[in-house]
Amino acid sequence: MNRPLKRSNAPIFWGLFGAGGMLAALLGPMLIFITGIAVPLGLLLPRSAMNYAAMLAFARHPLGKGFIFIVIALFLWHAAHRLFHSLHDIGIHGGTLAKLLTYGLAAAGTVIAAGALLATGF
Template sequence: MKPRSHEPIFWSLFGGGGMLAALVGPILVLIIGLLVPIGLGFGPEAMNYEQMRGLLGHPMMGFGLAILIALFFFHAAHRILHTLHDLGVHASERLKLICYGSAAGGSALAVLVALVLVLRG
């Protein structure tokens, strides 16, 4: 019997990250990169420190953002791994560990930061 691939775990994370990147990414870029800096539709105080700090102190925002970042990380890790394969660098256990390990590390850090922000209120 052929061994079952564990790819479904990483493909699901990749798919989730990809979908969120497509849905949320352009809006974030539009708001943070364009609308707020030129002051279109947002006041000059829209993204000041207190405002943002307060926003991230809310569990929904803090952890929501951490999960978003985590899925982005896993999306990137999966894509890098498969692009390397196309370029002739084939996925070894070590390469997988580096790619998905970095994504897991980044995700853990994001959750940790969110936890600190939320606990401090």
């Protein structure tokens, strides 16, 4: 530990991980229930709640856009960080390759989500 100390860049990734984890814990189960159970089965919510027209309108509304973007991007960053560190824990020290496969995928997913949401129009 004698060499000069270098500040770690981890807070960026740890911050995204933390934010994604909090969001996943708060919204994840509810989203699975709505999109995977309630709407397809017509339980509590009408099936039409998620038809094409409704979802397009949701994705075109600035708040809807923001919600979709945040949910996709932060969930991905959370998963990437967890996978990267779990690989390290079980003895796979992939270095740059592991970083590319985890954080790289999250970054790509973020850019694609942003592009797709912009392409959907307002």
